[in-house]
Amino acid sequence: MSLDATIQEARRQVEICNACRYCEGYCAVFPAMTRQKAFADGDITQLANLCHNCRGCSYACQYTAPHEFALNLPAALAEVRQESWERHIHPQAFARLFQRSGVAMAGLTVLLLALVFWALAVWKPLSGEGFYAVLAHNTLVAIFAPAFLAPLVLIAYGLRSYWREVEGGRMRLAHVLVAFAAAGRMKNLSGGQGQGCNFEKEDRFSDRRRQYHHAMMYGFLLCFAATSAGTVMHYLLGWEAPYPLFSLPKLLGVPGGILMVIGAAGLAWLKTKADPALGAVKVWGGEMAFILLLALVAASGLLLYGLGGTAAMPALFALHLASILVLFLLMPFSKMVHGFFRLTALIVEAGQAERSK
Template sequence: MQTDLLQEARRQAEICNACRYCEGYCSVFPALHRERAFSDGDLTQLANLCHNCRGCYYACQYTAPHEFDLNLPKALAEVRRDSWESYAWPQPVARKFHTHGGAIALALVIGFALLFAAIKAIGSAGGDGFYAVLSHNAMVAIFAPAFLLPLVSIGISLRRYWQSVWGRRIQMQDVIGAFRKAAKMKDLAAGHGDGCNFEDEDRFSQGRRHVHQAIMYGFLLCFASTSVATVMHYGFGLHAPYGLFSLPKLLGLSGGILLTLGCAGMVALKLKSDRELGDANAWGGEIGFILLLGFVGLSGLVLYALGATAVMPALLAIHLGSVLTFFLLTPFTKMAHGFYRLTALIREQQNQRSI
C-alpha cells in the first residue's frame, strides 16, 4: 500500500484521537478512540469502516485554513481505495479501473461484441421467449464462469484484507451483528440519527442512506429473482418464460425499479457533493460503475417491456452484455466496497467483544 497515504491518514487519526469531538458520529470514531497508536492495519480497518458521510468534516474545527488542515473523509477514502487496489487479484486491473472510468465503456463494448458473436456462433436450439434467441445452455456456459471467477477473485482479496487487519476466527454472532448494521446502514444516519452532510454541509439528510438502500435491496431482489428461477428450472422443471405474477418476475421487476432509481439518485447526489472530501482520483470510476449498475437495471426493465417486439434480440444482447461486464468488473469496482465494508463490520464486532 502507498506509504504517503497511510502516513497522512495516521497524522489525522492521531489528531482526531486527541480531540474526540466526533466520538459518537459513526463506527469509525469508537474504533479510532480505542487505539493509542495506529498501525497500517488499523488505518486500513478504519478506512473500510468509513462510509464517507462527511459529517465529521463539517463539524471539525481543525479543517483548512487551520494549520492542522484535517480532511479525514478524504484521507480515509484514499486509503480505502488503495486497500481495494492492493488486495485485489489480479491487482493491475483494479488500479487501472479506479483511475480510468472510461474502462467501463470499453468493457461494455467488448462485452456486447462478444455476446453478439456468441449469439451468431452458438445460435439457439429452440425455445420460447429469450431462449429463442440464445439457448439456456449457451447462457449458462457464458455466465456461470463470469459469475464464479469474480467470486474467487473477491475471496482472495478479502483473505488478504482479513490478514492485514489481524482478523480472528469468525463467530456467528459477529456475522449477525455485521449484517444487522449493513441492512440498516446505520452509519449513514450518523450518531445523532439525523443523516449525513454528503450533498449539503448545512443540512442533514437521509438521502444518501435511502439511495444506498435502494441500490442494495434492488440488487438483492434481482439476484433473488435469478436464484428462484434457477431453482424452478432445475429443481421443479418449470422453465422460462414466466408470467407477470410469478415469483421470478415480481422479484426482478421490483428489484430493477429500485436499482435504477437508486443509481439515478446516487449520481445526482454525487454531482452535488464536494469531490475534495472524497477520493477525487477515483471519482470517474465511481460514477462509471454507478451508471453501469443503473444501466443493468434499466436495460432489464426495457427488455421486459419490449420483449414481444422485433427489437427484443438486440435489447437482449445489450442487457446481457451489460450484465456480463458488471460481473467481470465486480472485484475491481465500487461493488467491492460492499464486501470490504461487511468484512470490516465483522472485524469491528470482534473488537467490540474483546473490550
C-alpha cells in the same frame, strides 16, 4: 502519493482526532478509534473501511484548513480505503486502470460484448422460447457461471488478505449478525446518530444517500433472488422461461429493477452535488462508472421485459447480457467490491468491540 505516505497522512489525522474526540459519537470510526492510543498500518486500514464517507466529522471539525493541522479525515480515509482494495485484490494493475478510466472502460466493454452476443444470435438454437430462442440456456450458463464465480474467488482471497492485515482475530456468529444488522440498516450512512449525514451539503442533514443506497442494495438483492428463483424453477421444477408476470422471477425482478434504477439515479445525482475534495478524487470516474453500469443493468432488464415481444428484443437482450457480464467481470476491481470489504470491516469491529469490554 505513495502507499506509505497515504497511510502516514491518515495516521497523523487519526491521532489528532483521537486527541480531540469531539466527533466521538458520529459513526463507527470514532468508537473504534478511541479504543486505541497507537495505530499500526492495519489499524488505519480497518478505520478507513469502517468509514462510510458521510463527511459530518469534516464539516464539524475546527481543525480543517486554513488551520495549520489542515484535517480532511474523510478524504484521508477514502484514499487509504481505495488503496486497500487495490492492494488486496489481484491483479492490482487492472484495478488501478478501472479507477482511472472506469467510464470509458466499462462503456467500451459493454458495447463490444453486446456486439458479440448479437453476433452469436445468428446461430439460433433449434428450439426455445423467449430469450432462449436467441441464445440457448446451456450457452448462457457456460458463459455466465465462470464469469460470476471467478471474480468471487478473487474477492475471497482479497478478504482473507485484508483480515490478516487488520488482525481480525477469531470470527464468531454473533459478530457476523451484528455486522449484517448494521449493514442492513446502513446505520453508518446516517452519521451514526440517526439524523442523516452531510454528504451533499455542509449545513444540511439528509438521509437521501442512505435511502438511495437502500434502494440500490435491496433492488439488487431482489434481482438476485429473481434469478435464483428462475434457476430453481428451471432445474428442479422443469418450468422454463419465459415466465408470466405473476410468477416469482417477475414479482421479484421487476420491483428490484425499478429500485435499482431509482437508487442509481439518486446516487449519481448526489455524487455530482457532493464536494469531491472530501473523497478520493482520483477514483471519481471509476465510482461514477460503477453507478452507471448498475443503472444500465437494471434499465436494460426492464426494457427487455417491456419490449420482449418486439423486434427490438435481440438487440436489448444482447445489451442486457453484456452489461451483466461486465458487472460480474469488473466486480473485484470496481466500487462493487466495497460492500464485501465494508461488511468484513464491520465484522472485525464487532469482534474488537466485544474483546475491549
